Amino acid sequence: MSGYSHSPPGYGYGYGYGxxxxxxxxxxxxxxxxxxxxxxxxxxxxxxxxxxxVFPPGTDPEIIACFQLADQDSSGFIDDKEMQRALxxxxxxxxxxxxxLLMYLFTRTNTRxxxxxxxxxxxxxxxxxxGAFERFDRDRSGxxxxxxxxxxxxxxxxxxxxxxxxxxxxxxxxxxxxKRAIEYDKFIECCLTVKGLTEKFxxxxxxxxxxxxxxxxxxxxxxxxxxxA
Amino acid sequence: MSGYSHSPPGYGYGYGYGxxxxxxxxxxxxxxxxxxxxxxxxxxxxxxxxxxxVFPPGTDPEIIACFQLADQDSSGFIDDKEMQRALxxxxxxxxxxxxxLLMYLFTRTNTRxxxxxxxxxxxxxxxxxxGAFERFDRDRSGxxxxxxxxxxxxxxxxxxxxxxxxxxxxxxxxxxxxKRAIEYDKFIECCLTVKGLTEKFxxxxxxxxxxxxxxxxxxxxxxxxxxxA
Numbered sequence: 001m002s003g004y005s006h007s008p009p010g011y012g013y014g015y016g017y018g019x020x021x022x023x024x025x026x027x028x029x030x031x032x033x034x035x036x037x038x039x040x041x042x043x044x045x046x047x048x049x050x051x052x053x054v055f056p057p058g059t060d061p062e063i064i065a066c067f068q069l070a071d072q073d074s075s076g077f078i079d080d081k082e083m084q085r086a087l088x089x090x091x092x093x094x095x096x097x098x099x100x101l102l103m104y105l106f107t108r109t110n111t112r113x114x115x116x117x118x119x120x121x122x123x124x125x126x127x128x129x130x131g132a133f134e135r136f137d138r139d140r141s142g143x144x145x146x147x148x149x150x151x152x153x154x155x156x157x158x159x160x161x162x163x164x165x166x167x168x169x170x171x172x173x174x175x176x177x178x179k180r181a182i183e184y185d186k187f188i189e190c191c192l193t194v195k196g197l198t199e200k201f202x203x204x205x206x207x208x209x210x211x212x213x214x215x216x217x218x219x220x221x222x223x224x225x226x227x228x229a
Numbered sequence: 230m231s232g233y234s235h236s237p238p239g240y241g242y243g244y245g246y247g248x249x250x251x252x253x254x255x256x257x258x259x260x261x262x263x264x265x266x267x268x269x270x271x272x273x274x275x276x277x278x279x280x281x282x283v284f285p286p287g288t289d290p291e292i293i294a295c296f297q298l299a300d301q302d303s304s305g306f307i308d309d310k311e312m313q314r315a316l317x318x319x320x321x322x323x324x325x326x327x328x329x330l331l332m333y334l335f336t337r338t339n340t341r342x343x344x345x346x347x348x349x350x351x352x353x354x355x356x357x358x359x360g361a362f363e364r365f366d367r368d369r370s371g372x373x374x375x376x377x378x379x380x381x382x383x384x385x386x387x388x389x390x391x392x393x394x395x396x397x398x399x400x401x402x403x404x405x406x407x408k409r410a411i412e413y414d415k416f417i418e419c420c421l422t423v424k425g426l427t428e429k430f431x432x433x434x435x436x437x438x439x440x441x442x443x444x445x446x447x448x449x450x451x452x453x454x455x456x457x458a
Binding site for chain 2 (some may be wrong): 046160161193194221226
């Protein structure tokens, strides 16, 4: 399992997210596969230039090849449309909105460019999320329903309450017949949103009390990047 | 000036929004024109049925006629597409996304239906925002730039910092030539977002300290409704 997830995941509505006790080392997954970059959460960096990076040692050659093919001018960065094309050749088709959200969450900048290190982390996370989606889409319909979404999020380390779950399905689901169901692209957008907001909240709740305090400025700068571009 | 705005608007970055001192009576604008409905901010009501309402005494007959024309089955409610059509006949053309955000913020439910009282409040607010847009679009280009957006938001009672302003222009602006500019539909979406998020924050900062405390559940339920539907 990749990403910044709790192991084992807790399920406390009273607390609200993940495990009630902090992981022994929240960065333990970051050294190798499935690592999620954690740049300093400086709000001033929202429009800062992305720092050049290299692939971490041991990166899957498939990922390196995928990046290099997309980076046609060998600048060391790929942009949003290049990333959309690169991922689609690996059966990961996303709207530009989802690509923008991916880029924002893995670079923590609004530059809409991504370098090798962040791209590798993103690629591993997508692989893990694709796995979760396929595992919980038991009837292989290409859609998951509310209960399956709850279980999939839980397997990724995010415990959401029934009200939040209902809102997620409402926001990310399509109405098919009587009930709403979520397809793969929207599932990824949903995972990114829950993961991103939860991490932003945790920055304000370092002691895992379940309560976070924001100034108005912090609140606005936390929320606005998740809105439609 | 309509809506839940401070008078006179303050401009304190340190504090972050509106006037540094609470208005004597924050509900003073709600009795008559330009009033903004303030249903109880209960998170349980997100999916509750919308309560039937009637037009407040003294409502402009034009607004009543507009609503009744749209409410073809005389149910007392109009839905998202009916509202989109009704507003467009008054030169207020919006994407369905903006219509959904309008409906959410003026009903505080996700029912995507709106009744007479909420429709009247919404109509008055739009009139006021249209006025602000036209006042600040000095060259009548149909677009406003970052400085004009800052002044327009300020005239509506919302003081945003330079970093928040930059993010708003980035999110809601289109790139035209070298600089980003915001057209009317996106300006309304921007106003709704700033207004909605600011009001949500104020619910957590009733003493106007500039700091708000959220549980994880409250944080998620505050932010998610503003995401794309």
